[in-house]
Amino acid sequence: MTKPTLAIWKFASCDGCQLSLLDLEDDLLDIADAIEIAHFPEATSARLDGPYTVSLVEGSITTPRDLERIRTIRDQSNVLVAIGACATAGGIQALKNLADVDEFIELVYATPSYIDSLATSTPISSHVDVDIELRGCPVDKYELFELVGALLAGRKPDLPTYPVCVECKARGVSCVMVAAGTPCLGPITQAGCGAICPAFDRGCYGCFGPAETVNAGSLADRWRELGVDDERLVRSLRTFNTGAPGFVEAAASVVE
Amino acid sequence: MHKTDRIRSLWVDELSRVEGEGALDLVLDGDEIVDLRFQIFESPRFFEALLLGRSHTETPDITARICGICPVAYQTSSINAMEQILAIEVDESIRDLRRLIYLAEWIESHALHIYLLHAPDFLGYPGAVAMAADFPDEVRDALRLKKVGNDLVALVGGREIHPVNPRIGGFFKAPSRAELASVTTELEWAIDAAVRTVSLVSTFPFPDLDLDYEFVALSAPNEYAIIDGRIRSSGGIDASVAEFNDLFVEEHVEWSNALHARVRDRGSYHVGPMARFNLSRDQLHPIALDAARHIETVVVNPFRSIVVRAVELVHACAASLDIIARYVPPDPPSIEGHIRAGEGHGASEAPRGLLYHRYCIDTDGVITDAQIVAPTSQNQLSIEEDLRRLIPTITELPDEEMQHRLEQAIRNYDPCISCAVHFLDLRVSRS
Numbered sequence: 001m002t003k004p005t006l007a008i009w010k011f012a013s014c015d016g017c018q019l020s021l022l023d024l025e026d027d028l029l030d031i032a033d034a035i036e037i038a039h040f041p042e043a044t045s046a047r048l049d050g051p052y053t054v055s056l057v058e059g060s061i062t063t064p065r066d067l068e069r070i071r072t073i074r075d076q077s078n079v080l081v082a083i084g085a086c087a088t089a090g091g092i093q094a095l096k097n098l099a100d101v102d103e104f105i106e107l108v109y110a111t112p113s114y115i116d117s118l119a120t121s122t123p124i125s126s127h128v129d130v131d132i133e134l135r136g137c138p139v140d141k142y143e144l145f146e147l148v149g150a151l152l153a154g155r156k157p158d159l160p161t162y163p164v165c166v167e168c169k170a171r172g173v174s175c176v177m178v179a180a181g182t183p184c185l186g187p188i189t190q191a192g193c194g195a196i197c198p199a200f201d202r203g204c205y206g207c208f209g210p211a212e213t214v215n216a217g218s219l220a221d222r223w224r225e226l227g228v229d230d231e232r233l234v235r236s237l238r239t240f241n242t243g244a245p246g247f248v249e250a251a252a253s254v255v256e
Numbered sequence: 257m258h259k260t261d262r263i264r265s266l267w268v269d270e271l272s273r274v275e276g277e278g279a280l281d282l283v284l285d286g287d288e289i290v291d292l293r294f295q296i297f298e299s300p301r302f303f304e305a306l307l308l309g310r311s312h313t314e315t316p317d318i319t320a321r322i323c324g325i326c327p328v329a330y331q332t333s334s335i336n337a338m339e340q341i342l343a344i345e346v347d348e349s350i351r352d353l354r355r356l357i358y359l360a361e362w363i364e365s366h367a368l369h370i371y372l373l374h375a376p377d378f379l380g381y382p383g384a385v386a387m388a389a390d391f392p393d394e395v396r397d398a399l400r401l402k403k404v405g406n407d408l409v410a411l412v413g414g415r416e417i418h419p420v421n422p423r424i425g426g427f428f429k430a431p432s433r434a435e436l437a438s439v440t441t442e443l444e445w446a447i448d449a450a451v452r453t454v455s456l457v458s459t460f461p462f463p464d465l466d467l468d469y470e471f472v473a474l475s476a477p478n479e480y481a482i483i484d485g486r487i488r489s490s491g492g493i494d495a496s497v498a499e500f501n502d503l504f505v506e507e508h509v510e511w512s513n514a515l516h517a518r519v520r521d522r523g524s525y526h527v528g529p530m531a532r533f534n535l536s537r538d539q540l541h542p543i544a545l546d547a548a549r550h551i552e553t554v555v556v557n558p559f560r561s562i563v564v565r566a567v568e569l570v571h572a573c574a575a576s577l578d579i580i581a582r583y584v585p586p587d588p589p590s591i592e593g594h595i596r597a598g599e600g601h602g603a604s605e606a607p608r609g610l611l612y613h614r615y616c617i618d619t620d621g622v623i624t625d626a627q628i629v630a631p632t633s634q635n636q637l638s639i640e641e642d643l644r645r646l647i648p649t650i651t652e653l654p655d656e657e658m659q660h661r662l663e664q665a666i667r668n669y670d671p672c673i674s675c676a677v678h679f680l681d682l683r684v685s686r687s
């Protein structure tokens with residue numbers, strides 16, 4: 001029986017999400033045993049031609065060349081998974097989508113440039129069909145392991161869509177917003193990280209993007225009670241998942 | 257690669273086992289180099305523009321996202337710059353915790369590069385997974401070493417990649433003594449494993465290539481500099497970090513999405529493990545110094561950078577263990593500063609070399625100017641010069657071997673191409 005093949009692809013990103021695969025130190029050799037790593041330039045110079053059983057795609061689409069590449073990758077992939085905030089929401093670099101483009105060009109055109117760049121940073125799903133999205137900036141390596149394992153077993157991966165608050169309760173962390181008056185995005189942010197920030201006495205800053213349901217009005221009221229101005233709340237929503245629909249709408253509702 | 261009578265052109269369209277996307281373009285006429293371009297076509301992400309208008313408090317979290325391999329380096333350099341503006345002086349207990357998470361990042365990054373990215377070059381494998389078939393113990397040790405570093409970053413920082421705990425003024429929460437003590441046994445194992453690593457990589461076959469570099473690294477009075485220091489060089493530089501822009505210039509070349517840096521009015525310079533080792537060897541941990549006893553005191557062959565990286569791996573493990581032994585949780589874990597308008601400079605020694613940040617903030621603490629100079633853009637000119645020196649010695653090799661040797665020479669620098677691409681300029685094409 002031939003092994004299923006796994007390909008890793010990179011667009012505009014920090015490399016952190018694909019590095020999460022190498023950070024599965026205890027399981028890496030077993031994964032490599034179960035699946036043929038067909039394309040993973042960060043880790044190996046060996047390359048196999050497609051089609052690929054599973055493609056993991058990191059990064060956002062920011063150049064004309066990216067547009068062509070992602071279509072080719074889609075054509076060659078049975079299952080295409082977008083991993084991390086860049087691939088699922090355009091990443092922090094999607095902040096440039098909000099800038100007045102003309103002003104931005106003026107700002108940066110002081111010296112001539114040789115760079116080809118699109119005016120926007122967009123998620124993979126804006127350009128091709130995406131089968132599964134794995135959230136996070138970076139993704140959680142155990143969620144990544146669960147995902148790869150589920151795909152190999154032909155089952156649906158078990159990934160939460162509830163908010164970080166549930167993980168705080170599960171971890172036994174007392175609510176930083178209630179107990180310490182620390183502004184926290186946990187109530188509207190999707191779980192998956194394990195509530196790391198509240199466990200370290202700071203508010204969640206939304207790495208995993210919007211939870212399934214986002215009550216932005218209620219969160220904004222609570223932040224205002226804590227003395228946070230709306231400008232800071234909007235900025236918090238416009239960071240690593242600035243292009244995620246739930247956060248886009250939440251930021252827009254606060255601006256209004 | 258195509259061959260005509262005289263002209264050979266070689267195009268490596270996707271460099272492997274480096275972080276980020278790069279390529280190499282070489283045209284030879286006989287033995288003469290007609291064109292050589294180490295290209296970085298990683299998509300620009302415009303961090304310096306994205307930072308404008310953000311709060312100074314956000315810099316550690318935002319700049320971490322420049323690089324998934326060395327986020328702690330970005331956090332530390334940005335924190336240093338902001339603390340200079342806010343006039344924050346942290347005490348030794350906070351500095352120790354900063355050293356610890358940074359050394360842990362060195363362990364993770366160096367183990368990754370030595371074993372998973374670079375050793376396969378010397379041993380003739382496409383990658384570590386293939387290497388594991390013949391070197392199972394070494395690859396398992398490599399993964400375990402990497403895990404020790406990652407576990408320690410996560411213990412102090414909350415997670416391995418983009419840790420959440422470091423902040424301007426210190427940390428959100430100090431780990432307890434007991435929490436840190438939990439990695440002691442593994443670190444003791446790691447020191448031995450790292451010493452074995454030095455022995456292993458010392459036996460690799462190294463091409464003869466001794467080069468004349470200007471080495472640049474941070475230097476500190478009482479330690480092998482990592483979290484801060486003064487800028488020193490083998491060419492006589494001894495300056496504060498604030499003088500960075502007086503010492504070095506960055507220029508943009510057509511074929512690369514990264515800036516090339518050079519010493520002002522001189523030429524290329526070299527940052528990273530070899531620079532640190534050559535300038536501060538005597539300050540290595542005694543165990544690392546002992547492991548380095550058979551190594552030349554000044555390493556000038558770039559292929560031998562893997563040996564120096566292994567010595568630094570020993571240092572990072574041993575120095576981490578010392579910090580844990582003397583650790584007292586900082587109380588409070590962070591110090592507040594006073595927001596005021598100003599300019600701040602920060603630097604630290606990322607696993608692959610000097611990382612410089614500069615920011616201006618206004619009276620509200622909002623960022624009005626940002627400059628980030630990553631190690632790989634500082635090394636880019638050196639990388640190209642190495643290739644120019646190397647090529648005439650290997651033109652007799654068949655195409656495939658020549659390509660492999662050139663890729664290996666690039667990997668000597670552990671180039672982090674995602675980091676190198678940080679600058680502001682762009683041309684917008686609208687679809």
